[in-house]
Amino acid sequence: MNTLSETPPLDTPVFGGRPEDAKRRFRPRHRVLWVDDDPNVAAAYARRLRRKRIEILPASDGMQGYWQAVTSRPDLIVTDLRMPRWQGGDLIECLRANAQTASIPLVVLSGYVTRKLQRELYDAGAASVLEKPVDPARLNQTLKRLLLPRR
């Protein structure tokens, strides 16, 4: 993502234009807040979803995620559970308690989810609870289902 703001080298090929063009050409239809303490997870998904005109806003822990949710009002939030500072559970609790964020659909995507935890998360208001590595078709369907009614 950083590469978008870098100055182009002098020998930049004409094909494809300047980095600014790449940024300008990307007009997202949806914005998804992706909360995971491993930045590689959101980065990889951002690459995949760009084609579907979905922009990923990354956050690295629950507290940062909450701040992002309040200030940028994404269409959807995907969150991990185990993270430093606020964990996923704390984030869900705060999002649900805040009228500005309470209606944003929320997907949990974690490395380890027990049955019991899954029930608790649905009770807390998660729209979907998935385990990494998630079947890509299933995640796509989930995102589609949760994003479409909003536009």
Added chain:
Amino acid sequence: MTTLTEPPVTPTSLVDLNAELNRLETGAHAATADVDWREVIDTCNDAYLAADATGRIVEWSDQAEELFGWRRDEILGQSLDQTVLPGDGSHGQRGGLALLAAAPVAGERIELTARRKDGSTLPAEVSVSSMPCDSSIIFSAFVHDISGRRELQTQLAHAQKLESIGQLSAGIAHEINTPTQYVGDNTRFLQDAMADLRTMLDAYAALATSVRSGGDTRAALAAVEQAAEDADLEYLIPETESAIAQSLEGVDRVARIVRAMKEFSHPGAATKTPTDLAAAIKNTITVATNEWKYHATIETDFASALPLVPCLPGDLNQVFLNLIVNGAHAIAGVVGDSGDKGVIRIAARVDGAHAVVTIADNGSGIPAEIVGRVFDPFFTTKDVGVGTGQGLAIARSVVVDKHGGTIGVESTEGVGTTFTIRLPLAD
């Protein structure tokens, strides 16, 4: 303590006691001589045997016949070290009479490994007494079979190992599933990117054909430019490079943790093996990553000339794991969810004939009044269901009983705790 409940000694009862003593010392002498000691010994639950000063067996009870398999008539006159107490090089146990004579005080129990007639080993608890007999000395011993207890100890240690592996598995799943997730996503991105690049290469090929044939190249050039525009090269090229780099990073992470798990569990290593302690500790740190990474950083300091240490790697890894997880919990108790992190310092060095490993945390510390009990089995301050109170008891058993080493703890409440393990360098 029982004395508190005994009736007070009154003058009357004292008189009675004196009378009883007199009776025993004089007239009743003949009666005591009638006691059939052989029957007493044969009805005792423990096996009884006696040996003379040269180590020859001179007494052998019915229970001894049953426990060891030798009949009385075939073993009397044989020497201890040829039969029930052979020397054992691998356990460093001396054989024969030397073993019995090593008993510290009469009546105090020693644990040793004896041998049955069929060659099988018998973990036993023995109480020895010596008595003068005709200008020589007789050693008599009651032998109690403790194989059941040993079996339970082994099962308990195994249960604790399973418990901690169960606890670890959630963390390991997280550590493996996260990279697997993004390696998959990146690979699918690369698949899409490859399709775009192929479209571009096809356009270039058409352009080359057009140049070679000397025709109008403007349409072909326009097609190349359009393909490049569609592929969004300014985005595609650097992101492709990042996707490849991050995928390799993820694959390395999975490989590292799987390798560490394999090294950690060490199945089948039942005998002492020369072991690289630094590597063993690093593996354990990797396996337990998810247990400490949210609350602590780990600093290691391993002496460069650390020799291989003879040990049971699987058991010792369990000890390191228990101490690292304890340290992380002690720190989590202080920093909570603040995002601050404590430090666990792990050092290994040589001190004389020992390898010394210290594991220090700057967590909550252990209150002075309970620090002396932390190695006791079932002692725990954690909530019910969080710990069985076996971790440190097993650490003590592994280090002291299985390796002949020592384990100690120093702690200051509010400052932190340091565990020090000393392992002999010579087996």
